[in-house]
Amino acid sequence: MDSLPIIDLSIKQNPATISRLRQALRKYGAFRLWAPELKQAVAGGLSRDARNFFQLPNGIKQRTWGYAGFGTELIRGTTPIPKEGINFFRKNDQRDGHIAPPAEFFGSVKALHDIWKHSRDQLFSTVFCDVLESEIPLTGTPVLDYESMGIQYYNSQRMIVEGGDYSPPHMDGGTLTILIREDDADDGLEVADLESTEELGSDGVGREASFLRVPAAPNEVVVLAGTRLQRLLGRTKARACVHRVVGPGQKHSAEDRVSVGIFRACVPPPPA
Numbered sequence: 679m680d681s682l683p684i685i686d687l688s689i690k691q692n693p694a695t696i697s698r699l700r701q702a703l704r705k706y707g708a709f710r711l712w713a714p715e716l717k718q719a720v721a722g723g724l725s726r727d728a729r730n731f732f733q734l735p736n737g738i739k740q741r742t743w744g745y746a747g748f749g750t751e752l753i754r755g756t757t758p759i760p761k762e763g764i765n766f767f768r769k770n771d772q773r774d775g776h777i778a779p780p781a782e783f784f785g786s787v788k789a790l791h792d793i794w795k796h797s798r799d800q801l802f803s804t805v806f807c808d809v810l811e812s813e814i815p816l817t818g819t820p821v822l823d824y825e826s827m828g829i830q831y832y833n834s835q836r837m838i839v840e841g842g843d844y845s846p847p848h849m850d851g852g853t854l855t856i857l858i859r860e861d862d863a864d865d866g867l868e869v870a871d872l873e874s875t876e877e878l879g880s881d882g883v884g885r886e887a888s889f890l891r892v893p894a895a896p897n898e899v900v901v902l903a904g905t906r907l908q909r910l911l912g913r914t915k916a917r918a919c920v921h922r923v924v925g926p927g928q929k930h931s932a933e934d935r936v937s938v939g940i941f942r943a944c945v946p947p948p949p950a
């Protein structure tokens with residue numbers, strides 16, 4: 679397998695596709711999803727609004743709900759990630775004395791979320807019933823598991839360590855992450871071949887595994903399995919994807935990079 683298999687939710691999956699998906703969930707914990715409408719929503723406004731937001735003065739960003747400043751997010755509690763981000767629909771983000779994100783930006787995020795809502799049930803029934811043949815309910819624990827959206831902004835001008843990576847190898851929590859990126863044949867995203875190492879933790883896997891590049895191809899997004907899915911179903915069915923974003927160095931093109939994650943894609947966010 680030298681690329682991740684892809685599914686189109688608008689058609690019934692044939693047995694060959696199902697078997698490729700099962701294999702990919704064990705080997706990489708990831709697959710691709712045909713989703714022109716999600717890509718269109720990002721290209722048609724959200725990425726522009728995100729770039730405008732991240733250009734705002736620090737003082738304003740710091741006071742905005744859900745904002746995480748450059749290098750403040752940590753991997754495994756220790757390693758700072760050289761990116762900025764803003765999260766939407768997360769509990770407890772609407773702190774006193776803070777301000778809402780610009781209305782236009784919020785509108786674009788909301789529009790993307792409304793589009794995603796239409797595919798969510800179909801994705802879950804395909805993955806859990808047809809592919810994983812699971813009867814374990816994966817929704818319905820909203821205290822642990824609620825959906826949020828995060829926009830990541832990586833700026834190569836701000837890389838502290840030359841040749842460093844944008845994001846170290848890590849696993850996401852939750853069941854599934856939907857990752858939407860701007861089209862780019864090599865934007866640095868890579869997923870580990872989990873069958874190429876005995877290591878289980880993301881740091882060990884990151885050191886030892888071979889990694890597969892995942893191009894950000896037109897009309898498609900990537901679905902990553904998270905630690906919660908692995909816990910619920912067991913490693914024999916699905917592994918949590920270990921992924922990283924290799925820094926700009928010589929390896930890929932982008933000077934800055936915007937990505938959108940739908941995290942813990944599982945249950946609807948709590949009402950605003």
Ligand SMILES: O=C(O)CCC(=O)C(=O)O
Nearest residue numbers: 830845850867923937939
């Ligand atoms: O920016 C990306 O492509 C990956 C982001 C990511 O892995 C994360 O935010 O958890």
Ligand SMILES: [Fe+2]
Nearest residue numbers: 848849850921
């Ligand atoms: Fe991640």
